[in-house]
Amino acid sequence: MKIVLQELTKRYPNQNKKIKEDVVAVDHFTFEIPDGKLIGLLGPSGCGKSTTLNMICGLEKPTSGRIFFGEDDVTDLPPENRGVGMVFQSYALYPHLTVEQNIMFPLENFKGKDKLTREQMKERAKKAADLVQIGELLERRPKELSGGQQQRVAIARALVKEPRVLLLDEPLSNLDARLRLQTREEIRRIQRETGVTTVFVTHDQEEAMSISDWIIVMKQGVVQQIGWPQEVYDKPVNLFVASFLGTPPINVFRARAEGGKLYIGGAAVLDVPGVPDGDVTAAIRPEGFIPCEDGPLVCGRRAVETMGRDTSVVATHPDFVREEIRTIVPSGTRVDAYAPTVSFALRPEKTHLFDPETGERIPFGEETGHE
Amino acid sequence: MEREDFDRIEQAARRRERIRSAVTYVLLALWALIVLFPFYWMILTSVKSYSAYNAEYVPRLFTLAPTMQNYADAFTAVPLGRYFLNTAVFTVLTTGLMLLVIVLAAYAFARLSFPGKDATFTFLLSLMMIPNELVIITNFVTITDWGLRNTFLGLILPSVTSVFYIYLLKENFEQIPEELYKAAKVDGTSDFKYLWKVMLPICSPTIVTITILKVIECWNSYVWPRLITDEPTRFLVSNGIQEIRENGFGRENIPAMMAAVVVVSFPLIVLFLLFHKKIMEGVSRGGTKG
Amino acid sequence: MNKRALRPWLYLLPALLFLGVFLVYPLLDVLVYSVEEGYNSASQSYYGVGLYNYAYVLHDPYFLQAVKNTFIIVIITVPLSTGLALLISLGLHSIGRLRELFQTIFFLPYVTNTLAVGLVFMILFQKTPYSDGLVNVLLSVFGLSPVDFIEGPYWAKILVMCLYTVWIVLPFKILILTNALASVNEDYYRAARVDGTSKFRIFTKITLPMISPMLFYLVITGFIGAFKAYSDEVAIFGTDLNAAGMNTIVGYVYDMLYGDSGGFPSYAAAAALILFAIVMTITCINLLVSKRSVYHA
Numbered sequence: 021m022k023i024v025l026q027e028l029t030k031r032y033p034n035q036n037k038k039i040k041e042d043v044v045a046v047d048h049f050t051f052e053i054p055d056g057k058l059i060g061l062l063g064p065s066g067c068g069k070s071t072t073l074n075m076i077c078g079l080e081k082p083t084s085g086r087i088f089f090g091e092d093d094v095t096d097l098p099p100e101n102r103g104v105g106m107v108f109q110s111y112a113l114y115p116h117l118t119v120e121q122n123i124m125f126p127l128e129n130f131k132g133k134d135k136l137t138r139e140q141m142k143e144r145a146k147k148a149a150d151l152v153q154i155g156e157l158l159e160r161r162p163k164e165l166s167g168g169q170q171q172r173v174a175i176a177r178a179l180v181k182e183p184r185v186l187l188l189d190e191p192l193s194n195l196d197a198r199l200r201l202q203t204r205e206e207i208r209r210i211q212r213e214t215g216v217t218t219v220f221v222t223h224d225q226e227e228a229m230s231i232s233d234w235i236i237v238m239k240q241g242v243v244q245q246i247g248w249p250q251e252v253y254d255k256p257v258n259l260f261v262a263s264f265l266g267t268p269p270i271n272v273f274r275a276r277a278e279g280g281k282l283y284i285g286g287a288a289v290l291d292v293p294g295v296p297d298g299d300v301t302a303a304i305r306p307e308g309f310i311p312c313e314d315g316p317l318v319c320g321r322r323a324v325e326t327m328g329r330d331t332s333v334v335a336t337h338p339d340f341v342r343e344e345i346r347t348i349v350p351s352g353t354r355v356d357a358y359a360p361t362v363s364f365a366l367r368p369e370k371t372h373l374f375d376p377e378t379g380e381r382i383p384f385g386e387e388t389g390h391e
Numbered sequence: 392m393e394r395e396d397f398d399r400i401e402q403a404a405r406r407r408e409r410i411r412s413a414v415t416y417v418l419l420a421l422w423a424l425i426v427l428f429p430f431y432w433m434i435l436t437s438v439k440s441y442s443a444y445n446a447e448y449v450p451r452l453f454t455l456a457p458t459m460q461n462y463a464d465a466f467t468a469v470p471l472g473r474y475f476l477n478t479a480v481f482t483v484l485t486t487g488l489m490l491l492v493i494v495l496a497a498y499a500f501a502r503l504s505f506p507g508k509d510a511t512f513t514f515l516l517s518l519m520m521i522p523n524e525l526v527i528i529t530n531f532v533t534i535t536d537w538g539l540r541n542t543f544l545g546l547i548l549p550s551v552t553s554v555f556y557i558y559l560l561k562e563n564f565e566q567i568p569e570e571l572y573k574a575a576k577v578d579g580t581s582d583f584k585y586l587w588k589v590m591l592p593i594c595s596p597t598i599v600t601i602t603i604l605k606v607i608e609c610w611n612s613y614v615w616p617r618l619i620t621d622e623p624t625r626f627l628v629s630n631g632i633q634e635i636r637e638n639g640f641g642r643e644n645i646p647a648m649m650a651a652v653v654v655v656s657f658p659l660i661v662l663f664l665l666f667h668k669k670i671m672e673g674v675s676r677g678g679t680k681g
Numbered sequence: 682m683n684k685r686a687l688r689p690w691l692y693l694l695p696a697l698l699f700l701g702v703f704l705v706y707p708l709l710d711v712l713v714y715s716v717e718e719g720y721n722s723a724s725q726s727y728y729g730v731g732l733y734n735y736a737y738v739l740h741d742p743y744f745l746q747a748v749k750n751t752f753i754i755v756i757i758t759v760p761l762s763t764g765l766a767l768l769i770s771l772g773l774h775s776i777g778r779l780r781e782l783f784q785t786i787f788f789l790p791y792v793t794n795t796l797a798v799g800l801v802f803m804i805l806f807q808k809t810p811y812s813d814g815l816v817n818v819l820l821s822v823f824g825l826s827p828v829d830f831i832e833g834p835y836w837a838k839i840l841v842m843c844l845y846t847v848w849i850v851l852p853f854k855i856l857i858l859t860n861a862l863a864s865v866n867e868d869y870y871r872a873a874r875v876d877g878t879s880k881f882r883i884f885t886k887i888t889l890p891m892i893s894p895m896l897f898y899l900v901i902t903g904f905i906g907a908f909k910a911y912s913d914e915v916a917i918f919g920t921d922l923n924a925a926g927m928n929t930i931v932g933y934v935y936d937m938l939y940g941d942s943g944g945f946p947s948y949a950a951a952a953a954l955i956l957f958a959i960v961m962t963i964t965c966i967n968l969l970v971s972k973r974s975v976y977h978a
């Protein structure tokens with residue numbers, strides 16, 4: 021089932037009564053989520069991603085705009101008539117009911133011709149439990165389960181009605197690091213097996229990138245960029261998206277473009293054909309630095325941290341906007357651990373230029389047709 | 392279904408919701424009226440004159456000629472001022488002594504380690520189950536034997552400890568990180584100074600809560616004072632009110648009686664209006680009435 | 682023991698001393714009193730040990746009247762006040778504006794002096810030669826003839842008694858239940874809405890089980906409190922409860938101890954222990970029922 025969001029907008033009256041202006045939680049969100057895809061809705065807290073999810077679910081009504089599931093306009097439908105399953109951040113498992121009773125709970129609400137017999141319910145619950153591999157835990161109570169198991173029960177309860185759309189609100193945030201890796205694979209598997217269109221909300225970019233077919237990056241109610249994860253990482257449309265994705269975060273410099281060359285602190289560090297002269301913001305991924313003795317970007321050397329698979333060189337530069345530059349270089353690279361400075365060459369495909377005023381991307385090189 | 396159907400369903404649902412909400416407000420307001428009415432009635436009656444009140448075969452819901460005469464009577468014809476003073480002294484002394492006793496005990500349980508601590512604490516907790524009605528008999532005999540009837544000491548002594556408050560305070564003390572104690576020790580702070588300068592200020596919200604609850608309890612206490620005082624000059628307000636009711640103003644003077652009731656209720660209502668958040672929070676943490 | 686080991690006990694000394702003298706010793710002593718036959722408080726002598734005191738109390742018509750009154754108060758006020766508190770709390774929970782104001786007003790009776798406000802109830806319900814009283818005036822609007830609720834028929838006195846008791850105990854119950862309702866995670870309700878659960882089912886399947894521990898706490902403490910009813914009765918009917926026929930078990934204990942019929946600590950002790958046994962039994966039954974039907978977090 022594809023989901024179509026048309027100019028979806030949500031405004032709240034301001035909490036601070038002195039300010040008349042409404043708070044815009046979601047601003048004219050338009051997008052079509054293709055059938056059977058797993059979509060990650062990503063952004064910092066308060067960016068409107070949860071509000072968007074709640075509107076798709078039907079827990080909140082949009083101020084304006086419409087929502088379609090397939091061809092059906094569901095904007096005015098209450099949640100139970102939309103055919104959605106939702107997994108809450110806290111899981112919201114009823115503590116006084118067993119796992120089986122929890123999973124059966126939605127089925128017991130069916131009315132009229134949809135009404136199921138007890139056996140049918142049990143069968144459906146069992147099927148859902150088996151799908152998430154908790155078939156042997158049906159008699160337990162939620163508090164007797166680990167966090168990961170509770171998560172699975174919550175997913176089973178959301179899936180048992182065979183929803184057209186599955187929604188997950190920060191599904192992994194209550195799990196520890198190891199379980200998180202495991203569970204996100206699990207969500208991917210369940211989504212593949214059922215083929216249900218799934219939207220999940222997260223503030224963790226790694227989580228979103230690792231399992232989503234598409235990611236949507238939001239900031240202050242406005243969609244910044246939509247694309248498949250690698251594309252968004254490789255071609256961020258603005259400085260916010262560039263900074264939000266990737267660990268360690270992208271390194272941002274004050275720079276200048278002049279005559280097709282990029283200058284950081286007076287040194288020409290990269291050819292950037294097609295860029296008009298003027299101040300720019302240069303953002304370089306940690307893996308975009310190549311240490312070499314005659315490299316044009318000379319930085320103060322602070323530390324060399326060995327991390328096994330690769331090495332992190334921590335450096336400083338007067339035109340760097342924050343404290344420390346963090347680079348990732350292959351572990352075989354030789355870096356003089358005692359020299360006061362370290363020099364780098366830059367990889368053009370890992371370097372992004374942005375307008376210092378608007379933060380918009382400034383294309384260069386191949387993107388503009390220049391060689 | 393068509394769009395219009397949805398709209399109609401939506402509208403019907405909204406209308407139902409509005410009606411439900413209106414009914415809720417009306418019922419809650421009705422209960423608020425029932426709660427507030429006795430207070431209104433006592434104030435109203437207290438400003439009606441004796442003759443006006445007795446002339447009303449059908450009580451009037453307001454008065455056009457309020458008088459303060461009843462308040463004057465309440466303080467002159469009966470020793471209400473005396474009852475008031477007695478209760479104030481009793482409340483202050485009991486609360487003060489109790490705070491001293493429970494702070495020391497809670498400190499020992501929370502901060503000191505000694506053999507038999509856990510056993511003693513468990514024993515103390517088990518004492519919470521003893522009903523007051525059982526022990527009051529012997530306490531009555533004890534205080535009588537000690538010759539403390541009709542004295543403040545006799546009134547105060549049995550209620551200067553509270554296992555529940557020791558428990559509450561101990562839990563609060565234990566939340567203060569151990570590091571603070573160690574840091575204070577390194578600086579050469581004595582235990583007593585640490586208790587006074589660090590723990591009590593940090594736990595002052597709990598102390599305030601306990602104090603308020605104890606003050607309410609003292610101000611309203613009736614049973615024990617009734618058993619232990621029979622000289623009217625020693626009565627607390629609850630007994631005083633009862634005395635006014637039964638032997639009163641020489642005649643059935645309801646307006647003056649209500650004036651006394653208003654005076655007696657006044658301090659706690661002011662306390663409540665000032666601290667209602669704290670009081671409600673404290674009570675919900677485990678206080679029960681009496 | 683050296684000085685250091687003694688110090689903790691020094692801190693505990695006042696508390697232990699007071700608790701020992703006024704709580705532990707009396708508890709043991711009351712058992713002794715209850716079996717000392719013919720105890721004379723003046724000479725502090727007795728002439729036998731046995732169960733005569735219990736037998737006397739159990740045959741005393743005043744005691745039986747007190748037991749009857751107490752049970753009637755318990756049976757009427759505990760379910761009534763708990764149910765009413767639940768309804769009011771649900772109402773409070775469902776509204777947005779004015780909630781805090783209502784909560785504060787509803788809590789007001791908790792801090793008031795029971796004896797003082799009892800007098801107000803008395804004059805509202807009383808029928809005197811001068812006036813029928815406000816309540817009777819209201820009743821006459823509905824065509825009912827006036828009744829003296831304070832010195833009139835038994836059922837009328839019980840009615841006032843129960844009304845006043847409910848008025849007094851509700852604030853605490855409303856407070857506890859409102860807090861319990863507020864502490865239920867909002868996600869449960871949202872999850873139920875996504876599943877299209879009806880309001881009634883949400884209440885019976887989610888709200889009620891989630892607040893059931895607090896509800897049972899209130900029932901248990903409500904039973905205990907109602908069995909100890911006393912000062913509310915004094916507030917309305919005056920100190921001579923036996924004459925009014927409105928005495929309670931606790932009132933009987935105090936009357937035996939002190940007052941016009943006082944001076945019999947042995948009878949008082951026996952009556953207090955009988956009350957204790959009743960309360961313990963009821964509490965145990967309550968706990969057994971709650972074990973079976975309450976969800977424990």
